[in-house]
Amino acid sequence: MQLKSYFCLAIALCLFFESQYGAAEDNWIELFNGKDTSGWTNPYEWGQAEVVDGEIHLTADKKFFLVTDREFGDFVFEGEVKLPEGQANSGFMFRCHVEPNKVYGYQAEVDGSDRNWSGGLYDEGRRQWVWPSLKGRTTDEKLLEYEQESHDYFKRPEVAKAFDRDGWNRYRITCKGDSIKIEVNDVVTTDIHDDVDSQGPIAIQHHGEKGQTYKFRNLRVRELE
Template sequence: MKYFLLVLALMFSSSAVAQDFQPIFNGKDLSGWTIHGTEKWYVEDGELVCESGPDMEYGYLTTDRTYKDFILTLDFKQESNGNSGVFIRSSVEGIKVSGWQVEVAPPGSHTGGIYESYGRGWLKQPAPEDEKALKTGEWNRLRIRVEGDQVITWLNDEVMVDLTDEKIGDATGSIALQIHSATEGNEVKVRWKNLRVKVLE
């Protein structure tokens, strides 16, 4: 009887946790998001796709809502050149971004690391042995926890970096997906799905 009650309690507990996470992409259109730049953002087969456009410049897709402390989970699959990223506590003017990027990039290019654009550059990169968690050409699960001064990232359930930074702690902003600039013949294409956020209070 005790075992049955324990299992039941765990089931309700898991359900409550799952209900705390809310989808921020509806799988149908870009409602709740804003495009910055000329690069392509569209929905295909229930997935969000970013792809190099005519200018092959940087592009961003930002949430209309801003977030301070949260946990974000999402799946991504890199096609062609998969150089992209997820910005936290960010803002965009034109195609210039302020904020911090959790890198999504080809093998050996520090996926899960944290980079400050137009600022200090790399703040923390994963250890070389941890970068092996990236599955080339397959779906990968990225998890980002942002609370106060601390940012922790996981790739396929492996911790990539754990960073504490006062400047990040002072900021509030959008969640943003990035598409990197490209050259002809080396265009960027990345697919995203299952984007969910849990706000920490």
């Protein structure tokens, strides 16, 4: 009887953890329905967003962002982006601020240049680069060490090669309190603490190159308790 009781308890625990994990996996909120841009707003007087073959295509002559109508605080976000050929730059904004013709705040960088800081943390419209930090802006020894550490991090082979310049790239952004982690194609590119913003919309970016089309798909978020 005792062995049977242990066996039943083990089965019950397995079912419990499986149900808990399944519930967490099922709690994703689809931010894009694949058909139209319902749930998204363009706060700019310029820029166009259209849905083509289950993808959001952004075109513009000036930089603009397409923004979710909902705000999120602690969450896991996933989305895919594909840059156009030539000069290109984009990003996923999160916990951001929205005003007429202006979006600013945290941005997971999508860098199409040879510098390849994709997956870095950029503070759009405020402090600029947070990780990697922009060198030469301080004489504080501890900050200089931090800047050097951040630059060395993006020179690591696994980080430098994480982003596919010519293909689709999957981003995962995890925010919990002041903890911010960004992953590009399952490679951790940013894992820091920063407490400037705690809540806000999510947004996708067109950098403003005339004639270029930026593509996004599979956009979803799971809120964390």
